[in-house]
Amino acid sequence: MSLSYQHITPALARQTKLLMTDVDGTLTSADDTISPAVFETVLRLEESGVIVGLVSGRTLPELESLGHRLNISGPIIAENGAIARLKVDGELIELGYSRKPSMEALEKLMLLYPGSIRGREDNAERLVDVVIHTDNVPREALIQHLEDVQLVDSGYIMHLMPTGISKGNTLLELLGSVGHDGVSPEEVMVFGDSATDLSLFEIFPHSVLIPNPRLAPELTDDVQKAAAYIAGIPYGEGFVQVARYIADIRADSGRS
Template sequence: MGRLPRLVATDLDGTLLRADKTVSPRTVEAISRISAGGVDVALVTGRPIRWLRHVYDQLGTPLPTVCANGAVVYDPVADQVLRADPLAPELLAQVVERLRAEVPGVSFAVEVTDSREFRHEVDFPLNWDRGSPDIRMIDAAADLHAVAAVKLLARAGAQDPDVFVKVVAGALAGLAEATHSSYSGLIEISAAGVTKAAGLAWYCAQHGLDAADVLAFGDMPNDVPMLTWVGRGVAVANAHPAVLEIADDVTASNEEDGVAAYLENLLDADRPDGDAGPQAHPTGRVGSA
């Protein structure tokens, strides 16, 4: 990759954002510095479009975003969806039918209209978005798959997410992708082949970038495809074990501004008087950043 990548791609929750969903001033400064150095920055998240404004406001600039775990590529400057890869209504119906047969007590919600709207069954617990006009409880089961959705969400009470995702993925093998980005037992389902890696690869292709040109940060299993696709994948110290296992490097936790620390290290090494040798990262791991 060389000292500086051509693109930095970062996950949001648990990676760039602190636990209170804020972006630290240090992180804002590091992103500004890397951008000023000629490196593009993109966000790659499981979040829907409607959850991005709060992040853009903190960063001070609306960065291009791969959202809904790769199903949507969004240009916030033009407020334009550049690409969407949803689950078609017929496929949604098949996925829902299969999971109802395999998972007792399962309930569902869908992200529709390129993830600007959210529809949920009556039994699906709402942990976010309460009172939002973009959130609607469906009246009949068929309404769940009446239109295409960029993401299907599944819950079945208290579940170990690592165990539950294997059950769901097994039931949907060859039909759809299943992953998770939290420890709450929420499973996120996308069309077959739709991952953060696929969405980011499409974005890179539009800008003449190869995987080797990209440095990416992440923390949860939905980040694994992206971190294994890019030239250098970096886990924050608080990452899920599956992410720590495959990462090329590990930086400090999200609470300790791990992304900022790693970018600062890269920028310092790239200075004309910088040390050309391996760089020590905040966790003590050494890598050839």
């Protein structure tokens, strides 16, 4: 069960070298925009020596554009772990994932639920992940038709992805190449708000849940059980609360 973020110790705040954050529900406000306070806090973290990166279900072009605006120096992990770069505009890392299983799963579901299951418009910009509209068909009904493909609910969009792809697995794979001589899992802090972040919460010991009021109650239980710490308020305002807390500790220890 997650503890209040105020249990993050000064030692933990100081040992953090890499902060990886989800975007939707974690950096965004209730109106889906990213507030100036998020930009300021990310800048403060980077200035205090924390490498900040993005790990999201969004497409690579969307994340790179946001990465430029945030001026971050860390990795960009897109499509829930299927696509990655070590830095904004860096080289694409070969993770070896194929889109074929998800496309086949979409065709199968469209035949089973004609009219209800449809691909989303932004599939054209996605390389591996397939995003779908499910209308009112319950997730439980859909997953029984899937074999080597997972159906993940971000609280915003439903994603079809080959089993095994996750934000957590991909971040773990990149760690050795981050910074000058790599970063260990204990030196990473991960931030997220939904079921697509569970792999981050499970793999990395230092995780922060940003409460998302839009998340289904059963998924809220799952993420609260998995995350180490929790912000006191939802959305990007919760990110700012916790990230500022960490930046303040680091600034204090820099002076002393």
